Amino acid sequence: MSNELIINSTQNGCRIALLKNKQLVEFHQESDGNRFNVGDIYLGTVKKVVQGLNAAFIDIGYEKDAFLHYLDLGPQVQSLNKFTKLALSKNSMSAKLSGFKHEPDINKLGKISQVLTKNQKILVQVVKEPISTKGPRLSCELSLAGRYLVLVPFSNAVNVSKRIGDANERKRLSRLISSIKPENFGVIIRTVAEGKDVKELDKDLKNLLQIWIDGVKNLKTANTRDKVIGEMNRANSILRDVLNESFDSIVVDDKELYEEVRSYVNKIAPDKEKILKLYQNRVKVFESFNIEKQLKTSFGKSVSIANGGYLIIEHTEALHVIDVNSGNKSNQEDNQETTALKVNLEAASEVARQLRLRDMGGIIVVDFIDMRKSENRKKVYDRIKEVMKDDRSKHTVLPLSKFGLLQITRQRVRPELNIATREVCPTCNGTGQITAAISIADQIEKTLDHILTAQNEKKITVSLHPYIHAYFTRGIFSRRVKWFLRYLKWVHLIEDSSLALTEFSVLNNRGEAIET
Known part of the structure; x- marks a missing residue:
């Protein structure tokens, strides 16, 4: 099984795709202007205390005040408030909490x-990004996540991930961390720490402690609404959480971002630096790895599954509904029960993929095809639990009901990812009436004629929609061959499915865009 991470730099940030056996399983978009990421720590101000909700609204700079419930304060919130007050008064206390x-x-x-009063300054951490009409959700139980450990200030507990099942390994890790952790800091040992030696764990712990120390320095000079500790960028945070022995390729198409990722990989897993590659081909990286096409086919209302079945995915404010349909699969089996079981098993794998891909959270109801036998319903339930093991978000799956309904709750910490898969025709603007008499093919040919004759460019590359690419290149004596015979210059054509049907771009031999 191969795992690949493909990172595409864009004008507004970057796009990150995680592939498993060439199939897209996770997709993330990171915007340069995106604030209030999960894990960011801010100095906020209490704007309102609401007794009826047993909660407070905190101003951290978002257009709507962030929400902080009493249960999210944490038992040691008074110690945190005391520390914050001392830091803001520029008291010369130790950031190491000794x-x-x-x-x-x-x-x-x-x-x-x-615990809280109006206008009080408080240190808070974002645990859920702004979603729909709601502001960020906050917590006062601060934590700093590393590769193997999570550092928890103002605590002394050492906890081990429940996914580490070996009792001896749990005891070893617990004793080891208890012996090296600093005073007044708790530690959560992550699943990937299993089997790691003291050197690697100590290095991770020191890195987290340094992040805290730097954050305390920021706090001493911070104003309200200021970010005190920022979570790392999305690409590095994904690497921190998922990078393991099964990864065989990390591809980045931007030199600056490549150096940033290389530096981070070198810090957390130096042996993996050799799988990091800088992509320098003229064909866009998402085109080269067939990601653009998978995005177009995976984010629509209707999603195809293997052997003819399909899913219908509906989103509402309260929950998500997924309907499983057999399609033309219904003609391929001997009886209805066998058909339903096979389609449902295939659909279960695609449902799990769609949850990760779209980052769907909250309540999800899946309407599988009805099955009479309880053992078949059990098989579908076991399949979806198995395929959701790799999902890093907390989730609960309930068994299928007699009506074939499966209920899933999945942690929602950021807005659901949605990609438009329908395009408005740029020629008619959705009206169905074309006012321009010139076709896109004629427009491209007129542009090429001007560039190759009037501007006398030697080598040019044109990126265009795959349909237009096929129009120009089909047949032995294609239109592109005719261009060569006319201008004695070869035009390099590149398919780019991210472009609309009537869009194209022209590059010179240095890769610079030519104004058309």
Whole structure:
């Protein structure tokens, strides 16, 4: 099984695709202007305390105040508030918290008005990005995630991931971390720490401690709404969480971003630096790896599955509904029960992929094709649990009901990813009436004639839609061959399915765009 991470740099940020056996399983878009990412720590101000909700609204700079519930304060919030107050008063205390005296834990069943007051400054961490009409969701239980460990200030507990099942390994890791962790810091040991030696774990712990120390320095000079500690960019955070032995390729198409990723990979897994490659081909990286086409076919309302079945995916504010249909698969089996089972098993794998791909969260209801036998419903339930093991978001899957409905809850921490798969015709603007008499093919040929004769360019490359590419290159004596005979210059054509049917771009021999 091969895992590949493809990173495409764009004008507004970057696009990140995770491929498993050449199939797209995760897709992320990161915008340069995107604020309030999960993991960011801000200095906020309490704007309103709402007794009825037992919660407070915090101003961290978003257009809507962020939400902080009493249960998200954490037992050590009084210690955090004390530390924040001392830091803002520029007290010369140690950022390493050595000798820091803890305040008593708050009551689990207490009221938020006993802890927070209006206009109070408070250190908070984003746990859920702004979604729909809601502002960010916050927590005061600060944590800094690393490759193998999670550092938790103002705690002393050492916890081991439940996914590490070996009792001896759990004891080894717990004893090891307890012996090296600094005072007044708790640690959560991540699943990937299994089997790692003390040197690697200690290095990760020191990196996290340094991030905290740098954050405390920022806090001492911070104003309200300022970001004190920022989560790393999306590409590096994905590498931190998923990079393992099964990865055989990381491809980046931008030199600056490549150096940034190389530096991070060298820090967390030096042995993996050799699989990092800088993509320098003229064909766009997402085209080369067939990602653009997969995006177009995977984000529509209707999604095809193997052997003729398909899914219909509907989104509402309250929940997501996925309907499984057999399509022309219904003619391929002997009886209805066998058909339903085979389609449902194939659909289960695609449902799990779609949840990761679109980052769908909240409540998801899947309407599988009805099956009479309970053992068949059990097979479908087992399949979807198996294929969702690789999903890094917290999720719960309930068994199928007698009506064939499967309920899934999946943690939602950022807005669902949605990519438009329908395009408005740029020629008629969706009206169905074409006002321009010139066709796109004629327009391209007139542009080429001007560039090759009037501007006397020697080597040019044209990126265009695959349909137009086929029109110019089909047959032995194609239109492109006719251009060569007319101008005695070969025109290099590149398919780009990200372009609309009537869009094209022309590059010179240095890869620079030629104005048309």
